[in-house]
Amino acid sequence: MPDAHCYAALGVGDLLCGRDSTARMGSAVGPIDSRVRTLVQVSSSPVTWGYGRLVYEDELGTHARTLGTSSLPPIEFPFANRVVARVRSWTSHLSDPLSLSYDTMAATTNVRASLEITKGATASDPIALDASSTGSFKDEHANLLGPFPTEEEWATLPRVAGRIPWQAWTVAIVEFVERFSYYGTSAVFVNFIQKPLPPGSKTGAGFLKKPGSGALDMGQRASTGLTMFNQFWSYITPLGGAWLADEYWGRYNTIQYSNLIAVIGHIILIMSAIPAVIVKPNVAIAFFSVGLIVMGLGTGGFKSNISPLIAEQYKDQKAYVRVRKNGKKEIVDPATTTARIYIYFYFLINCGSICGSLAMVYSEHFVGFWLSYTLPTICYLLCPIILITMKKHYKLSPPTGSVMGKAFKLIRLGITSSPRKNTFKDAAFWSRIKPSALRAANQPIPAWMTFDDAWVDEVQRGLVACKVFLWYPLYWLAYNQMMNNLVSQANTMNLGSTPNDIVAKLNPLFIVILIPIMDFLVYPALRKAGIVLSPIKKITAGFALSSLAMVSACIIQYHIYKLSPCGSHINTLSKTRKDCSADISVWVQIVPYGLIGMSEIMASITKLEYAYTKAPQNMKSTIQAVALSTSAVSAALGQAFVTLSEDPFLVWNYGSVAVVAMAGGVGFYATFRKADREEDRMNNLKESTYVGGGEAADVDVEVASVSVRDEKRGL
DSSP states (O other): OOOOEEEEETTTTEEEEESSTTOOGGGSSSOOOTTOOOEEEEESSOOOOOOEEEEEEETTEEEEEEEOSSSSOOOOOTTTTSOOOEEEEEEEOOOSOEEEEETTEEEEEOOOSOEEEETTOOTTSOOOOOOOTTOOOOOTTTTOSSOOOOHHHHHHSOEEOOOOOHHHHHHHHHHHHHHHHHHHHHTTHHHHHHSBOOTTOSSOOOTTOTTOSOBBOOHHHHHHHHHHHHHHHHHHTHHHHHHHIIIIIOHHHHHHHHHHHHHHHHHHHHHHHSHHHHTSHHHHHHHHHHHHHHHHHHHHHHHHHHHHHHHTTOOOOSOEEEEOTTSOEEEEOHHHHHHHHHHHHHHHHHHHHHHHHHHHHHHHHHTOHHHHHHHHHHHHTHHHHHHHHHGGGSOOOOOOOTHHHHHHHHHHHHHHHOSSSOGGGOTTTTGGGSHHHHHHTTOOOOTTOOSOHHHHHHHHHHHHHHHHHTTHHHHHHHHHHTTTHHHHHHTTSBOTTSOTTTGGGHHHHHHHHHHHHIIIIIHHHHHHTTOOOOHHHHHHHHHHHHHHHHHHHHHHHHHHHHHSTTTTOHHHHTTTSSOOOOSSBGGGGHHHHHHHHHHIIIIIHHHHHHHHHHSOGGGHHHHHHHHHHHHHHHHHHHGGGGGGSSTTOHHHHHHHHHHHHHHHHHHHHHHHGGGGGGHHHHHTOOOOOOOBSOOOSSSOOOHHHHHHHHGGGTO
16 A cells, blocks of 8 residues: 555645545645645655644544654654544644655645644634744643642642632532432432331321331331342443443533433332322332332433533643742642542532432421422432533533443453463553554554554553452442441431431531531641642541441440340331330431541542543543442442341341451552552653544534643643
């Protein structure tokens, strides 16, 4: 196949390719528009001229290439013999007239100013950029608000968060509304499933009298099993939601479609609790089960995409050094900013949990379950409305096409080409499969390898995050006790006039109180003292705290059995006796709920941060979904403990989970303690210019509106 010549017709938006070595301007595929002011020739053979940045699309995907400043590498197309469909943007940084004759085709450029000529623009409508006086192409840290930190500054200067953009706060409000609906609905699941209808009731309302609100009378074991299924389903479906977002629809559209599905699921749940249905347990459980499944589908598409959406609203994706008014320097660190964004994201999640749960629990007890399911449905309608209103203000990423497939192929190539049987110990695993390494070794480049070396590094970093998440199911085992068994435990204690399912709200209350304390007092004090509380250390602390929470629950359960007039068969004998409750104040549960809340600040928030900062730019939703799916795996593992979720085994239940969580924390730290040393390096990898192969479903691609802004991100 002879060399093919591609001509970037700047100002037109087309990349014109001739298919033989004698191709001239007139024989290029496509016409030459009169608006063209600069013609850039790109050959499959090396060329040494031209400065700038080109983002283009072909049938293999979307690519970005950079021409050097005064040296190689030139722009190189993986398949120069293919016709490229569209040029998305071109940034020219030519300060001197340049003339080149290559074979039989000549191109002359004379661009003295730094121009951004984009699709639909003409050379007379430039967009000014901050080019250097030398005319060289700006480096990857250009357009920062200060210089990129040196190695010494990374080691010595304190790191602070940048300003959280207001657009991110609106995304957090959407999450607040969604969690209000989700937790408001699920807060009454245990009583709805476990306990019987109060005598003469057609709504399930118990008016805070014994035996309390209820509906289906299926017992504690069934309620634990169904709530764990809901946990599993709601956190396995994000994998599908992430795939749809990254491959086809984009994050925004996927969230909106998921909102519609979730509303349908909420409506079906309402049907399970209306008076005509709730009195027929077999019919009610059928509606309830279908509602859980449909609502879980919507939750999956929403959760996997809302977390990346909020973080990507922060535009300064590179660290820089800032000088304060007192003359002291500090590093404005994107990783620290992302951590702070997710702290307040989680803050609003728990605000939604508190508000939704309190309102729905009292609705359950004084009106009925139908109202507890109706109010969240009405509130959920605010989610799509807010997103529609704010869409024009959001920074939206288009779908990236077959990126996941290429990541799997890349890993498979590494495994098959590794000389070692144990590829985990192959130090050259990733460097061996970089495109540059294959070219240097004169090995054939696979047809699917349309990305650069930097993307290989990003995939490697993303895989590190996935390995971290493998330990999370052991953490969630302890967390999940709060969703079912601790609610049932409260019902066997001295409640006074407090609903048993309201005590669980101590957990989000602790989180809401502790988050500002951690953000404004604890974390700044640690940074000032030069102590970096790395993600690995935070996650380890989260494991330890969750284990302590289960130890406290185990001790409480032991004393409940000891002091109850029904001994260790409370739930069985309470159906025949008027009251089997132990004379222990329900408020001692402040200990396990508080410890779990503190563990969430350490482990759960860090999981969101870690998933975003370690994922490749075009796989944010996918890695976030992998992180979420660990809850589903934990719920599946939790089914093994369901047999312990009834009398007289509950002490063993809490004790076993405590041991598992502690063992998980020890194993996690032993595995990843060395990863702390790589944290800064991983967070500051050179960003890949590989975008992907999808079409812009989320946005109408007007490069003029995104290319300047995204130059910092290396898009």
